[in-house]
Amino acid sequence: MQEAVKRFVRICFENSENSEEEKKSKPHGLTLIDMPTGSGKTYNTIQLIAQYLKGEIFQDIPRIFYLTPLNKNVKDAYVELRKTLKSQGKEDLVDSQCLWLRANYQSVLDNFNEIEPDIPNELRKESFYNLKKFVGGYNEVSSGSSDSVSNTKQALETDIKDKFEPAFRRDLKALLSKTCKGKEEKWNKINSDWNWALKLYPSILTDKSRVLFMSMDKFFFLNDSIIAKPYSFINSNLLKGALVFLDEFDASKEFILRSQIDQSAMRKLDLVKYISTLSASFASGKKFPSELFPKPKDGEEKKSSKYAFDELKRVVEECRANGKLDYHFKLENDEKEKRCFIFQDSDLHTVSSTKETPSFSLKNDEEKGLNVIRLEKKGNANVDFFKLIYSLTGALTFSVRSFSMMARNYLNYFNNEKRLRINADMMAPEESVSTILNPFDLDQGIQDVIQRIITSGFNPGLKTKMNKIIGGNIYTNGFRYFDFIDDLSHDTTTTISMCLLSDTPERFMLALASTAMVVGISATATIKTVTGNYNIDYLKSKLGKSYIQLLDEDYQRISSKIADSYKGQYYKINVHNMVSSHSDNEDFAKDLFKTQDNIDILSNKLSCFDNRTHDKPRYLKVLLAIRDFISNDKSKALLIVTNYNMKTSGDQPFSRDVMNDFVQKIKAECGAKDEIVIHVLHGNIYEKEREQYFKDINAGKKVILFTSYPSSGTGQNLQYSIMEGADENASLQKDIDSIYLEKPTNVIVNVNLDRRNEEAVLSEKDLIKYLYQAESLSFEGEIRRVKALAMAKKGFKTMMRGDLESKKDIDGGYEYNTRSVNNHIVRTLEQAVGRICRTRDKNKSDVNIYLDSEIFEKVSFDTVKGKLMNREFQKIVDESTKRWPLEKDNLKNCTNKAESKSMSLAKSLSRLKTKASWTNDEMEDWKAIREWVLKHPTCSKRDISENIEFGGLYLGISEEMEPLSSIYFSEGNDGKDDLHIEIAKSDKAKKEISDDECNLCRLVKIPEVKEYFGKKGYATSFKKDEMILLPAAYINLYKGALGEAAGFSILNGRGIRLKPIEGSNEFEKFDYAVDGIDGVYIDFKLWSVDTPENGEELIQKAENKLKAIGGKKAFIVNIVSPNDALKVKDDGRVCRVPNIVKHKGTYLYVDDLKLHELISKINELR
Secondary structure (H helix, E strand, O other), X not given: OHHHHHHHHHHHHHHHHHOHHHHOOOOOEEEEEEOOOOOOHHHHHHHHHHHHHOOOOOOOOOOEEEEEOOHHHHHHHHHHHHHHHHHOOOOHHHHHHEEEOOOHHHHHHHHHHHHHHHOOHHHOOHHHHHHHHHHHHHHHHHOOOOOOHHHHHHHHHHHHHHHHHHHHHHHHHHHHHHHOOOHHHHHHHHHHOOHHHHHHOHHHHHHHOOEEEEEHHHHHOOEXXXXXXXXXXXXXXXXXXXXXXEEOHHHHHHHHHHHHHHHHHHOOEEHHHHHHHHHHHHHOOOOOOHHHOOOOOOOOHHHOHHHHHHHHHHHHHHHHHHHOOOOEEEEEOOOOOOXXXXXXXXXXXXXXXXXXXXXXXXXXXXXXXXXXXEEEOHHHOOOHHHHHHHHHHHHHHHHHHHHHHHHXXXXXXXXXXXXHHHOOOOOOHHHHHHHHXXXXXXXXXXXXXXXXXXXXXXXXXXXXXXXXXXXXXHHHHOEEEEEEEOOHHHOOOOEEEEEEEOOOHHHHHXXXXXXXXEEEEEOOOOOOOOOOOOOHHHHHHHHHHHEOOOOHHHHHHHHHHHHHHOOOOOOOEEEEEEOOOOOOHHHXXXXXXXXXXXXXXXXXXXXXXXXXXXXXXXXXXHHHHHHHHHHOOOOOEEEEEEOOOOEOOOOOOOEHHHHHHHHHHHHHHHOOOOOEEEEEEOHHHHHHHHHHHHHHHHOOOEEEEEEEHHHHOOOOOOOEEOOOOOOOOHHHEEOOOEEEXXXXXXXXXXXXXXXXXXXXXXXXXXXXXXXXXXXXXXXXXXXXXXXXXXXXHHHHHHHHOOOOOOHHHHHOOHHHHOHHHHHHHHHHHHHHHHHHOOOOOOOOOOEEEEEEHHHHHHOOOHHHOOOOOOHHHHHHHHHOOXXXXXXXXXXXXXXXXXXXXXHHHHHHHHHHOOOOOOOHHHHHHHHHHHHHHHHOOEEOHHHHHHOHHHHHHEEEOOOOOOOEOOEEEEEOHHHOOOXXXXXOOOOOOOEEEOOOOOOHHHHOOOHHHHHHHHHHOOOOOOOOEOEEEOHHHHHHHHHHHHHHHHHHHHHHHOOOOEEEOOOOOOEOOEOEEEOOOOOEEEEEEOOOOOOHHHHHHXXXXXXXXXXXXXXXXXXXXXXXXXXXXXXXXXXXXXXXEOOOEEEEOOEEEEOHHXXXXXXXXXXXXO
16 A cells, blocks of 8 residues: 555656646645555555655655544544654654644643643633633533433533634634734744643644644634634645545545535525625625726736626626516415425426425516515416526626636735735635625625635636536536525515535545545445445546556555455354345244244234334344354354444333343343343444443453444444453454344435324435435436436425325335445445454454345445455455346446436526627637537547536447447427437437538538638547537537538638627627628528428527617528528518528539529628
8 A cells, every 4th residue: 555655646746747737736636545444554554654754755745634534533543653653763753743633622622621720811701711611511521420421511512612612712813913913923922922822722733734633524624723814724725735645535425515515504595685785785886995906917807806896797787687686575375385495406496395396476566566476387387487596596606706706816916916015924715705705795694605605616626627608517516496485584575595505525525636645545445336435437537647546566565465464364254144034923033032932022022013014024134143143152242233223222122121131032042151231332322332342341241232334434443452451452452253234225315204203304404415416326327317306306395294296206216226326335334344354353253244135135246346355345245146237237327427418408508598698708618619519529538538628518438338429319398308318229219419410421521611621620520439419519509510610611712701799799699790791690500401480480580689789681591401492581681591502412512503692692781
């Protein structure tokens, strides 16, 4: 592993030195290393950090971060480093260059009493005395032993964390700011006079430390170093070019996602109020500080803050006027029990608590002084409300983009110019964003949400090229939903509240790996599951060459090291497939017991499961594993991992009291002599029960440990010492020798709740996670778009406790048939098995692995075959027989993903048709798309990795598939409501995407077209390649651009000069303006079917466009038509030319008669 990391660092530096683009940034990248539990991943990481501190390696790296999800594992790594360097006489390096960074309140809890006498009188205010009182109370409770201690302790800790420590910290910082000017002065004050502060707040040393240890939560949230404004590590200069060890890489995703969901659920956005406040700020006539608008470089006026400000003002005013935001909104709902949400991903979806999904109408009622929203039956609705939502969200997106540009410009101006004049500290991104937002007088809650959205995209690594026409995806854009809130505090109005998940774990990881060199380590680091790990393929595609694969030689070296560590370990591994399947309770009981009394007792207890029949066999399998464990004299400890936590008391079957009773009955029937005890590991009692387990097993008792998959946790250590008081020396540590694994179930958020149970509710945070999982599966093509939407609707209806629409909705479950969910289960199992693989010593006993029979029946382990794993899990994999249909699955995922992308693209493009005006960025992006597709109707994955902004236009094939030059599809209305794509022609997919269908192969034989295409570098055929245009891109972009390019070349060749349309109000109304004749436009078409009726409709549209832009005349020119008999039609304002190219057999040639007629009509206008 150490050699692999060194090679990774070397490649990152080489990439940075050899690439002009990379030279602008520090070395960065991502590599993933699968290191099985117990194989020494933490040891190897600590050895590398120790070598770094001693100056032996990596001296060009400014600092190292060690990150892992659990605080306990951070501490273990820090302690291990100290122990390692102490043994080498270098412990001083830890004290002088390393920092274990915890949440500020945790350091205060640990150190307040010790340093309290040193705190100066100036700080002995109300905040000080409150903190002293609560820390004292916390320490008193901590020393108690009653069952209520943990709950009281937790409540006190929450108060200290949320109220009393922050209040004291604010007073401390205020006093520092009052007596000291800048960061260095504050540091000198603390270092010389206030040493107590370093112990109370070690974060002061953040900038001074070369190695930082912290949890993922600490890394994710703002770091307050006391002497500077709080900042996020992801946007900090500290991270640039650093080496980041991310231990338990895949598990970190869950921690990041949880934090992002917490932020989203906690802070909703009143979107109408936000846009209205911006509008009021613009309309008030107040002046904005001139410093907000630094002078741009020559030629970069359209990147300036003033340009962004003016464009934002225009967009906000359009939104205010069109949406009539001067009026308040009110939802009038006759059925008060009916509740609705609007879910927005690439489109808007209405979800109701009733079976019938209503729609919305919006009407401005001047008499009431309101914009009235009503729930209507579909036939009575209008589109005005959805236009409003699109307008509001569009303005939000534009404002974030504008404020981000202004904040970046101000940050550069301050740090490169102003700071030097006023001798100030460097400004952090968070400070520049708040500087830009403050003059707009936003409510604090609104400003917090907007600031979070902007700063989450502030990382330089996220400044990748993104085409605003194509848009993003779940990982770049997230999703949002709208709720309608009525309350007595605003009885006459309704708040339209928006919940927005704007950031995602993949986006966060992309930012991290685009800034620093990230080494992701875990037993399951590379496992492919978008629900249980980051989307590895997405990260690969975005990072390009900065994603560095582990070489075969590194893999072999690591594999050999692991194999060597097993030498001399001769314990046998037994895998037991636990089967129990009956229809009668007594038959279940007879599988376990022989005596009738015991059979009757168990049979009676099983009746509790009569309404949950699937729980009976699960329960029996646990008991059967326990019976086998008790019967084995050599087995000492059994870990039972199930989907739910055991109750610590009560008469329910899955409670400690009942289970202990059955354990004693089994012991009696088996004639076992050892005392057997049960411990329950979860929640607040976890540590207490774990400590008692260590004592019991050292006392010679047999121990059964009950835990759940969530509670067992990645990285939780359950190995025990063979004698009381033994230290952490590995030779004295023993692993658990037996484990039972139930098939993991709720890897997807459970929305199949018992509607009869009033306490069974789906929280909003769980809903957001469920939506994220559905969108991720759809993005990866593992479920079709329509099924992802069905999942979303089911989630909302479950949270509302509303009516499901059909039995299909009630049953659902298709997400559990996906590769990601299967692999997520595999990951969960491998991590669970890792709990008994911490050491190589099994106390001279065999290892017994008891498996729920459903694991072998329903789970494929194909994804991990050939990967590094410990012996115990390898045994499970070897005995599994279920196979995953990979080739068929890859093809399905490929077409599903393409269908979803194409439908999203079609919706985005259809909204462009209604645009009254275009921004400069939108015009540039539109032109860039059309140029790109003309050159690349097919392309390679490498082409897209180097031009990622165009990735949303293509279907991409998997590695084992043959390159494509054509595909087939069928579509619903306008290609937006439904779409079916196949690689080969079929009854379901008959429409073709190819160079033959669009006539490209024939058009390029026309001399003028051939010459022009050669000059521009446009494709003259669809070459076989890894990617091909989606239906929406082919129909709505490529064919239009092809017709435009062919028409331009033909007319240009005959002396008609055309010029592009640049005005924001005129753009894309027509293709070209005729040079030298004001108000005359040409629009080229490439219809494969042409009728007089289409012409009439188009003439009317052209009339409307001419009227909108004040044009004189428009020529609508179709390039080629199957009906050469159609005549030119000229009504004075609009002239329709059915074709300028004719068929002759399989060839095309210019129709000179119609072309001459067209040219004559144009020249008549000169």
